[in-house]
Amino acid sequence: MGTCDRPAARRPAGLDGRSYHQEFEVLCRYDVFFTDDLFDPASGLLPSVFADPGPDGRFHVGVCLDEGLVNAQPDLPNRIAAYFAAHEGRIKLAGEPAIVPGGEARKGDWEAMLDAVWHFGTPRFGRQDYAMIIGGGAMLDLVGFALSIVYRGGRQVRVPTTVLAQCDAGVEVRTFVNEAGRKDFASTLAPPFAVINDRAMLRSLGRREWIAGTAEAFKIALCADRELFDFLCGSAAAIGDRDEDVMDWIIQRSAVLHLERIRSEGMAFGTGREQPVDLGHWVGHRLEAMSRYWLPHGQAIAVGIAVDGACARRLHLISDEELDRILDGLTRAGLPIYHKHLDERTAHGQLKLLASLEDMRHRFGPHVTVLLPDRIGHAVPVRAPDRSTLAHAVAELAERAGDSAV
Numbered sequence: 505m506g507t508c509d510r511p512a513a514r515r516p517a518g519l520d521g522r523s524y525h526q527e528f529e530v531l532c533r534y535d536v537f538f539t540d541d542l543f544d545p546a547s548g549l550l551p552s553v554f555a556d557p558g559p560d561g562r563f564h565v566g567v568c569l570d571e572g573l574v575n576a577q578p579d580l581p582n583r584i585a586a587y588f589a590a591h592e593g594r595i596k597l598a599g600e601p602a603i604v605p606g607g608e609a610r611k612g613d614w615e616a617m618l619d620a621v622w623h624f625g626t627p628r629f630g631r632q633d634y635a636m637i638i639g640g641g642a643m644l645d646l647v648g649f650a651l652s653i654v655y656r657g658g659r660q661v662r663v664p665t666t667v668l669a670q671c672d673a674g675v676e677v678r679t680f681v682n683e684a685g686r687k688d689f690a691s692t693l694a695p696p697f698a699v700i701n702d703r704a705m706l707r708s709l710g711r712r713e714w715i716a717g718t719a720e721a722f723k724i725a726l727c728a729d730r731e732l733f734d735f736l737c738g739s740a741a742a743i744g745d746r747d748e749d750v751m752d753w754i755i756q757r758s759a760v761l762h763l764e765r766i767r768s769e770g771m772a773f774g775t776g777r778e779q780p781v782d783l784g785h786w787v788g789h790r791l792e793a794m795s796r797y798w799l800p801h802g803q804a805i806a807v808g809i810a811v812d813g814a815c816a817r818r819l820h821l822i823s824d825e826e827l828d829r830i831l832d833g834l835t836r837a838g839l840p841i842y843h844k845h846l847d848e849r850t851a852h853g854q855l856k857l858l859a860s861l862e863d864m865r866h867r868f869g870p871h872v873t874v875l876l877p878d879r880i881g882h883a884v885p886v887r888a889p890d891r892s893t894l895a896h897a898v899a900e901l902a903e904r905a906g907d908s909a910v
C-alpha cells in the first residue's frame with residue numbers, strides 16, 4: 505500500500521495557532537439629492553444617479569410605487585413611462601411598475617411584501633438592476649426589507665414621498681416591519697444606493713401627513729439642533745399654510761442631521777454597544793400598536809416627545825420653561841401632545857404603556873436607556889423613566905391637553 509500523499513504540513517497563511525482573525529470593512533456610501541419634479545422630462549437628474557450600466561449601456565430600473573401615492577397622483581405611472589421614454593438612451597424600465605399597498609397597516613404583511621418583490625420588475629429584473637422605490641416611509645420599509653432578504657439589499661434608489669420619509673425614514677440605513685402587533689419588531693440593514701427627495705411628490709399629501717413629518721424634525725432638533733428647533737417654533741403658521749420653501753428648509757436640515765447622526769453614532773450597525781431608544785419612540789411605537797395603527801407614526805412620535813419632555817422635566821434635566829417651549833412648539837405646529845391610550849391601565853392599575861419598556865428589556869437586556877433632552881438642542885441617554893415619573897408625566901399632559909386631547 506502506498507503512502508497517502510498528504511500536502512506538506514504548512515499552515516494556511518494567516519492561521520495563528522488554532523485561530524484566524526477575520527477583519528474587513530464594509531463601506532457605506534450614498535448620495536441624497538434634493539430636487540423639484542424628478543419626472544419632468546427636462547430634468548437630467550435621474551440617469552446621473554446610477555452607475556455601472558448593463559451590457560446595452562443603459563441602466564435597468566425596476567419601479568415600485570406606493571398605492572396611496574398613485575391614488576393621489578393617478579397620472580404618475582404615465583409620467584414615469586414618458587420620462588423613461590424621453591431618456592431611453594440611458595435608462596430602461598425593467599418591467600411594468602409594481603403598485604404596492606402602502607401605509608402602516610401593511611407593514612407587517614409578509615405575503616404582500618414578498619409578492620411586491622416578486623412582481624417588482626417582472627419579467628426582467630435582476631440582482632444587478634436598480635430597484636426604485638417610490639412611496640411613504642411604511643412602503644419604503646416594507647419593500648426595502650423584502651429586497652434585503654431576497655436580494656441581500658439590492659441597489660435601492662429611494663424616492664420618499666411624504667414629509668416624514670424625506671426628513672427621516674428615506675435616508676435611513678435600516679428597514680423595519682411589524683410582527684404580531686409589535687411595531688418595528690424585525691429589522692435589516694439595507695443602506696440605499698441613492699435617495700432622491702422630490703418636493704413635487706409632497707403636493708398631493710393631505711394635511712395630516714404634511715404635518716406628521718414635522719414630528720421627526722422636532723425630534724432631531726430637540727436632540728441635536730437648537731436653531732432648527734427655533735425655526736420650527738417660529739414657522740407654525742407657514743407650515744400650516746403649506747409654505748413649500750419653509751418645508752424644504754426643514755426637510756433638508758432634518759435629513760442632513762439624521763445622516764450625520766447615523767454616521768457619527770454608528771447606531772444602526774449593531775455594534776453590541778447599548779443604544780438608547782430614540783426620543784419619543786418608546787412611547788410612540790406603543791401608541792401606534794395600541795391604536796391598531798390608526799394613529800400615524802408622526803403624530804404618535806409627537807405624543808412620545810411630549811411624554812419624554814415631561815419626564816425630562818420631572819428628572820430635572822430641563823426647566824419648566826423649556827418644557828413649555830417644547831409643548832407649545834408641537835401644539836402650534838398642529839401636532840398632538842396627548843392621546844387617550846396614554847392613560848390606559850392594566851387590571852392592576854399599571855399604565856399599559858410600561859409594557860413597551862418590558863418588551864425592550866426582554867429583547868435588548870435589563871438596562872434599557874432612552875434619549876431625553878437635557879436642554880433644547882441636546883439629549884442624553886438615561887435609564888428608562890420609572891412608573892411614578894411616567895404616571896406624573898402622563899397626568900400633567902392630560903391636564904395640559906384638556907379638551908384638545910385625541
Ligand SMILES: NC(=O)c1ccc[n+]([C@@H]2O[C@H](COP(=O)([O-])OP(=O)(O)OC[C@H]3O[C@@H](n4cnc5c(N)ncnc54)[C@H](O)[C@@H]3O)[C@@H](O)[C@H]2O)c1
Pocket residue numbers: 570571572573576606607608611639640641642643645665666667668669672673674676677678679680688705706707708709710713716801802
Ligand atoms: N426605516 C426607518 O428607520 C424609519 C424611520 C422613520 C420612520 N419609519 C417608518 O415610516 C413610516 C411612516 O412613514 P410616513 O409618515 O411616510 O407614512 P406612510 O408611509 O404610512 O404614508 C402615509 C399615507 O400616505 C400615502 N402617501 C404616500 N405618499 C403620498 C403622497 N405623496 N401623496 C398622497 N398620499 C401619499 C401612503 O400610501 C399612506 O397611506 C412608519 O412605518 C415608520 O415606522 C422608518
Ligand SMILES: [Zn+2]
Pocket residue numbers: 672720785801805
Ligand atoms: Zn420615527
